[in-house]
Amino acid sequence: MKKNKLRLSFPEDEKMHSWLPVLLNAYAIMDEGVKRDIKKYEKLGRRLACRRGCSSCCKTHRDIPVYPIEIVGIYWYVIEKVKEPLRAKIKASLISHNRGDFCPFLIDEVCSIYPVRPLACRQFNVFNRPCSAGEDPFYTRPEDVLKPSEHYLGKALYETTPFYNVYTDEERVDFINSGRLNSLVRVLQNYPWIELARRIDNVKKAHK
Numbered sequence: 001m002k003k004n005k006l007r008l009s010f011p012e013d014e015k016m017h018s019w020l021p022v023l024l025n026a027y028a029i030m031d032e033g034v035k036r037d038i039k040k041y042e043k044l045g046r047r048l049a050c051r052r053g054c055s056s057c058c059k060t061h062r063d064i065p066v067y068p069i070e071i072v073g074i075y076w077y078v079i080e081k082v083k084e085p086l087r088a089k090i091k092a093s094l095i096s097h098n099r100g101d102f103c104p105f106l107i108d109e110v111c112s113i114y115p116v117r118p119l120a121c122r123q124f125n126v127f128n129r130p131c132s133a134g135e136d137p138f139y140t141r142p143e144d145v146l147k148p149s150e151h152y153l154g155k156a157l158y159e160t161t162p163f164y165n166v167y168t169d170e171e172r173v174d175f176i177n178s179g180r181l182n183s184l185v186r187v188l189q190n191y192p193w194i195e196l197a198r199r200i201d202n203v204k205k206a207h208k
Contacts, residue, residue, distance in 0.1 A: 006031040008115055013080065019163050023073045023116070026159040030122050033152025038125060041146065046127040049144075056131035057124055058106040061138075064188040066118045069163040071186065073116045074105075075196055079203055086112060087200060094197040099190050118188065119156060123148045157181060 007028035014021045038048055066074075078090055089107045097104040105113045111121075125146040126137050137145050154176065161172040164181070175181050 006035070010081075013076070017076065019069060019072060020076065022160055022163055023069050026069075026119070026156040027116070027122065029156040029159060030119050030148075030152055033149055033155075034123060034125065034146070037146060037148055037152075041127060049126045049128055049130045051130070053109070054130065055106055055109045055111070056133075056135065057121075057126075058111060059102040060131070060134060060136040061124075062100060062102070062189055064103065064118060065120050065185045066188045066191065067157075067160065067181070068184050068186075069160050070116070070118045071191065072163075074113055075199065077113055077116045078196060079199055081115075082112065091197045091200045094193040097193060101189060103188060104193055119153070123153070 008024050010020065010024070014024070042048065078087065082090065086107065090105065090112050093104045093107060103111075105111060111117055123146065124138075127144045127146070129144070131137055157176050158172055161167070161175055161181070164175065164184075166172050166175045
């Protein structure tokens, strides 16, 4: 894969986890695609409304899709990379989270897993004006929501197929186009993250 300046790098972890470089490559492809798409919109006179510190979509979206490899990535990041006291706050959020609540990884109005946020989150960008309180612009003004090039999403998903033991070009394309990959998607807000909370406890006990 061509070097991508947007790609996150965790050299030691990537040596230990064969799935990690696959996931990071996929995220880099998507980030590059979104960056290019935003520039295209801006050349047409559209102004990106999303700004650092805005967490509106984290609260209003109730069906954020997340792929199995992304779930594994979130587990890894929270357990291995997040430090205290943030990790304790994430654990408390996961324990209190109810099915259908907004994203449990929104802590103090900030995404606590931002480097490994799902592809769906990476794609979602809004133009022209910031979201009103409680507004989901996907439904209220879809014309202001970035429509990412499917080319980049396809490339990102293609990159992840080895995680599912799909390797040849033909099999990888069929795995995506047939819908088999999408059949594995879970809804982030409905996923049983309580198991991650238990794993956090186990890590703390192991370090005592």
